[in-house]
Amino acid sequence: MATRLRPSSKRCAVIGGSGFLGRHLVEQLIARGYSVSVFDIRQSYELPGVTFHLGDLCDKQALLSALQGVSLVFHCASPAPSSDDRALFQKVNMDGTCTVLQACREAGVQKLVLTSSASVVFEGRDIKDGKEDLPYAKKPIDYYTETKIQQEKLVLAACDKEKGFLTVAIRPHGIFGPRDPQLVPTLVDAARKGKMKFIIGDGSNLVDFTFVENVVHGHILAAERLRPESPLCGQAYHITNDEPVHFWDFMSQVLVGLGYDAPRYHLPYWLVYGLALLLWLLALLLRPILQLQPTFTPMRVALAGTHHYYNCSRAKEDMGYKPLVGLQEAITRTVESYPHLRQGG
Numbered sequence: 001m002a003t004r005l006r007p008s009s010k011r012c013a014v015i016g017g018s019g020f021l022g023r024h025l026v027e028q029l030i031a032r033g034y035s036v037s038v039f040d041i042r043q044s045y046e047l048p049g050v051t052f053h054l055g056d057l058c059d060k061q062a063l064l065s066a067l068q069g070v071s072l073v074f075h076c077a078s079p080a081p082s083s084d085d086r087a088l089f090q091k092v093n094m095d096g097t098c099t100v101l102q103a104c105r106e107a108g109v110q111k112l113v114l115t116s117s118a119s120v121v122f123e124g125r126d127i128k129d130g131k132e133d134l135p136y137a138k139k140p141i142d143y144y145t146e147t148k149i150q151q152e153k154l155v156l157a158a159c160d161k162e163k164g165f166l167t168v169a170i171r172p173h174g175i176f177g178p179r180d181p182q183l184v185p186t187l188v189d190a191a192r193k194g195k196m197k198f199i200i201g202d203g204s205n206l207v208d209f210t211f212v213e214n215v216v217h218g219h220i221l222a223a224e225r226l227r228p229e230s231p232l233c234g235q236a237y238h239i240t241n242d243e244p245v246h247f248w249d250f251m252s253q254v255l256v257g258l259g260y261d262a263p264r265y266h267l268p269y270w271l272v273y274g275l276a277l278l279l280w281l282l283a284l285l286l287r288p289i290l291q292l293q294p295t296f297t298p299m300r301v302a303l304a305g306t307h308h309y310y311n312c313s314r315a316k317e318d319m320g321y322k323p324l325v326g327l328q329e330a331i332t333r334t335v336e337s338y339p340h341l342r343q344g345g
């Protein structure tokens with residue numbers, strides 16, 4: 001029979017630790033004296049104190065060997081939202097999360113912190129100062145959101161004080177910062193193709209963008225405050241910068257900071273949304289013969305043209321959360337971290 005190592009409270013695993021958020025989380029955990037096992041399908045860096053375990057989170061045996069002696073697990077792996085691959089999202093975010101839960105229980109893990117998303121309540125309509133008690137989206141806009149909802153439900157329902165297995169979900173929104181492979185690169189790619197001349201809607205919509213270091217801070221606070229007697233057990237928490245910003249001001253600041261023109265001309269929201277929907281359908285029909293990846297997906301257009309900002313007072317009250325880096329400093333540091341994406345660079 002395989003022997004089970006005694007879990008140590010400073011030994012943790014980060015599933016998805018090779019990704020954008022995962023790597024920032026790993027770096028901060030190491031700085032705080034944790035020893036870290038990264039479990040991911042790829043290895044993207046090396047760091048003293050970090051052990052890499054390559055594998056798919058749908059494979060329980062592979063997970064079990066990475067979780068030996070681990071008391072705390074962060075689950076921040078997901079296929080990229082832009083992949084639009086329903087089967088993959090279901091396999092990784094839903095079936096894979098069931099496997100993660102099973103492996104955690106079998107390995108004697110005591111705490112699981114899931115990276116969920118504030119989008120689990122977003123249906124493409126305005127959300128202003130949304131609290132955690134908003135219902136899950138009944139008609140999620142994309143497969144990513146659909147499976148993030150199921151994933152969060154699974155993880156929160158697994159919280160079991162009697163069995164000594166505690167879970168909590170962090171719901172960040174619009175994570176950005178150095179090394180982000182999504183927001184800034186997509187924006188710059190669109191600008192280089194001449195697609196960032198237009199503002200979708202009247203430009204007055206307020207949105208949360210959250211600096212990656214604040215998201216990491218929220219995760220570590222949640223892990224450290226998650227105890228049987230704490231209110232965190234089985235709960236979800238919004239983690240934001242607590243400074244909603246006009247979506248198009250944020251985009252313009254990043255673009256101008258990198259030497260591109262800010263968008264200037266307005267287009268009606270419903271026109272662009274309708275076109276994005278048509279394009280998405282066309283891409284779906286042509287998929288067997290042609291791989292189309294439209295820049296303006298219905299989800300992106302909805303995010304760009306509606307209010308969606310969230311209240312994070314539950315995290316402030318229950319875990320003492322406060323953003324560590326303000327929005328302006330965060331934008332400056334992010335822009336400076338992408339010299340290769342500058343205009344002409």
Ligand SMILES: NC(=O)C1=CN([C@@H]2O[C@H](COP(=O)(O)OP(=O)(O)OC[C@H]3O[C@@H](n4cnc5c(N)ncnc54)[C@H](O)[C@@H]3O)[C@@H](O)[C@H]2O)C=CC1
Binds near residue numbers: 056080115174176181
């Ligand atoms: N980027 C954002 O704005 C937001 C992200 N989130 C959530 O944060 C988490 C991290 O996102 P990012 O760091 O932005 O994404 P990312 O794509 O940079 O990182 C995800 C990591 O998961 C790994 N992964 C994917 N499938 C896997 C599998 N089957 N087995 C093992 N590892 C696998 C990838 O290799 C990658 O390293 C995700 O759960 C995402 O849903 C939530 C809100 C906003």
Ligand SMILES: CC(C)CCC[C@@H](C)[C@H]1CC[C@H]2C3=C(CC[C@]12C)[C@@]1(C)CCC(=O)C[C@@H]1CC3
Binds near residue numbers: 117118119173301303
């Ligand atoms: C082409 C432009 C209209 C938009 C370019 C920027 C976008 C790529 C990003 C703006 C808001 C971002 C966002 C996400 C991904 C990148 C953006 C669409 C998420 C969907 C990532 C995963 C989540 O859980 C929610 C995020 C909301 C904001």
